[in-house]
Amino acid sequence: MRVYLDNSATTRLDNDALEAMLPYFTEKYGNPSSLHSFGREALKAVDEARAEIASLIGAKTNEIYFTSGGSESDNWALKGAIYQSKAKVKHIVTTAIEHPAIIETCEYLEKKDGVKVSYVPVGKDGRVDVESIKNAVTDDTVIVSVMFANNEMGAIQPIKEIGAFCREEGILFHTDAVQAMDSQAIDVNDLNIDMLSMSAHKFHGPKGIGALYIRSGVRIERLIAGGHQERRGRAGTTDTPLIVGMAAALKKAVAMRDEVNARVQKLRDDFIDRVLKEIPYTYLNGGREHRLPNNINFSFGYIEGESILINLDLNGIAVSSGSACSSGSLEPSHVILALGVPEELAHSSIRFSLGRDTTEEEMEYTFNVLKETVEKLRSISPLFNMEKGTGSYV
């Protein structure tokens, strides 16, 4: 049996999205910037896609700027806002659990441009406290960037409250909504979001395409210089098929949202309950409330995450891990550490990210293989005593 439980890494391309894309590779291949009929038919498709995506988040059509994905949108939002600002001292408020596309952009701006950055910590449940955001903001704060929902442990952040505060203070508010687009209802006006990053491949769209929503009136410097595409915001020949696929995928994901959320959340909750009950020394990372319906993240005491991942993979099950060894770095996941999880347990973390195709049979199979895997690895762990059924880190 092959079971794909890595939907936070990427998703299967939706069939309808693929169908919608195909003519734009081979028949309607014109450059949307061209004036002739070939260009016009491509432009029409891009315009419609832009309008569709805008309407799904309560934005205006001309507030959607296509990019190559979530990473570019995140880079652009932060660098664009900082480079646009003429202030002498510039400050960013963000969180300790952002995606590397945000964290490393902040670190770059710190190093290169002397920008000050506050990385606001989160609680055990993986959420930032709105008060800590408020306290971190100074007179020099140019932008607040807080992810909508976390990609590793699924914590959904208090975006509405942060948005309201930033609006009141007149500070730009960006959110990386890459993990939230399919399952969360998002209205940029209701939430007072000024900029929002999205990426198609996380909601059954194609890879290599995303968008940055930029509220009209907000000006940021452009990152990619060149042609006049995207209202001079982002140069590069417009990728019609990917854009068409992205819009089709988002439309479908939003239409299916309630049904999928309910079904997937039930699978998630049943799995969490069962693992906590039947596999000892297992810890859920992040809280159960305000959690993405498809996210499960456990640490399995006394065994290392990458070896769990590989053993599941050898049985056809695809997951991801926050251990250092799985990332090729020396440090375990900064997100799991930010929850206050001790390092040794951070090395033992495994993310199961469900999707709309996930079935009960798959979760049943996964549970059985997982239980065997944990027992097998504990039997060869120097930290675990199989006879007594207990472990110790010292």
Next chain:
Amino acid sequence: MYNEKVLKVFQNPSNAGELQDANGVGTIGNASCGDIMKIYLKIVDDVIVDAKFKTFGCAAAIATASVATDMVIGKTVDEALKIKNADVVDFLGGLPPQKIHCSVLAEEAIHAAVEDYRNRQQAK
């Protein structure tokens, strides 16, 4: 990322477990770094007659422990000390470059186990 051979050894390692009558035991690493390697040796007349391992670590660490313990069984202590990490990695048909760091643990733990054995001998 891992080749078939590494995966095969990882899935079915030899010498996994504890060795009750070991007279040399070495442990390297700690859980907060993400890797612990513990090697048990039973040495009779300077020959390693049995070896076992326990590992908290990735597939590379487990696979190298399996191969390294296989290699030292039947060897004299001095011969065993000459086995290099590169020999183990070669036997496995290579490891991804970022995994070399994890694969040296077996060699280091064998050295630590021999040292423990020699200390015990001296103490007698």
